Amino acid sequence: MGLQYSIDVLTALKDAGYSQYRLMNEKILSHGTLTKLRKHQPVNWEMIEKVCTLLRCQPSDFLIWTPEDCE
Numbered sequence: 239m240g241l242q243y244s245i246d247v248l249t250a251l252k253d254a255g256y257s258q259y260r261l262m263n264e265k266i267l268s269h270g271t272l273t274k275l276r277k278h279q280p281v282n283w284e285m286i287e288k289v290c291t292l293l294r295c296q297p298s299d300f301l302i303w304t305p306e307d308c309e
Contacts, residue, residue: 244302247275247289254293266292 248258261267267275267288274281281289286297293299 240306241280241301241303243275243278243300245300247300248272250293250300251289256292 251261252258256266258272261272262269267285271281271285273279286301289295289300290297
């Protein structure tokens, strides 16, 4: 499983005043990043940092780690 989102990041951003239109129009996040967040796919560290800045939170507030079976 690895890293997963514990919340809907796009909903949290919207609640903080960042609609998808605003995020793209103001070039805060790219269309590709928004698509990845919508599909709950991984994003790079730079985008994680941006989300933390926008939401004023820590990565652990929206990411969880689930150990993968090593067997």
